[in-house]
Amino acid sequence: MEHGGEIEYGWAIWEWPTVLIEAEFHAIWRAPDGRPVDVTPRVDDERIIAFVPDPIRVFEGRSLDNIRRPLRDDPVIHEFISLAEARFEIINRGPKAVQFGAVSVPAEEIMPVIQRMAQLEEMLRSPYPTAPRNDPCPCGSGKKYKKCHGKLS
Numbered sequence: 715m716e717h718g719g720e721i722e723y724g725w726a727i728w729e730w731p732t733v734l735i736e737a738e739f740h741a742i743w744r745a746p747d748g749r750p751v752d753v754t755p756r757v758d759d760e761r762i763i764a765f766v767p768d769p770i771r772v773f774e775g776r777s778l779d780n781i782r783r784p785l786r787d788d789p790v791i792h793e794f795i796s797l798a799e800a801r802f803e804i805i806n807r808g809p810k811a812v813q814f815g816a817v818s819v820p821a822e823e824i825m826p827v828i829q830r831m832a833q834l835e836e837m838l839r840s841p842y843p844t845a846p847r848n849d850p851c852p853c854g855s856g857k858k859y860k861k862c863h864g865k866l867s
Contacts, residue, residue, distance in 0.1 A: 718746040724767040725781075726752075733838050734785055734795065739778040740765065777806050788863075789855040794834040801827050 726740035742765055743751045750765065779802040784791040804824050837853070845852055851862035858864075 719751075720744050722750070722767055723769075723772055724765055727764040727766060728762075729785075730838075732785055733791055735783045737766075737781040739768075739771065739773070739780075741773065777802075779803075779806075788853070790834055790837055790853045794831060794838065797827050797831045797834070801831065 720743075721741050722744045723739070723741050725737040727735065727737045729735050740752075740754070743753055745751055752763075752765065756763075779799060782795045782798060784795060801824065804819055804827065807819075845859040845864070847858065847860040847864060849859050851857050851859045851864070853863055855862050
């Protein structure tokens with residue numbers, strides 16, 4: 715308020731190359747001269763993030779899950795996205811959806827999700843181990859390696 719301008723809601727969009735596109739409901743400060751300013755510090759390695767204004771949606775005190783879309787048909791990516799959605803639901807269930815900062819959830823409920831997501835992220839960040847062409851793919855799809863991740867190498 716001291717500097718003028720206004721809040722603008724929309725979606726911050728970034729790409730995890732070859733894996734997924736993710737959009738997060740986000741807000742920026744629109745300076746009085748019309749310049750968009752993102753004042754949110756980034757904790758990950760994002761260097762370039764697109765911001766798409768959404769004039770219809772406003773923040774109403776309740777967290778919104780990110781929108782994630784796979785960039786290829788890969789069972790590991792689909793499982794990762796499903797687990798990200800499950801993690802959001804666990805963390806934002808009931809009255810926790812309007813709390814910010816540290817939220818306490820039962821460890822036995824959230825830890826398996828977080829641990830599996832870490833395993834999948836490691837698989838997605840490093841090349842899949844090679845397998846004999848006619849063996850099942852290590853990703854667990856049930857397809858032969860040559861018809862699944864063997865095509866990527």
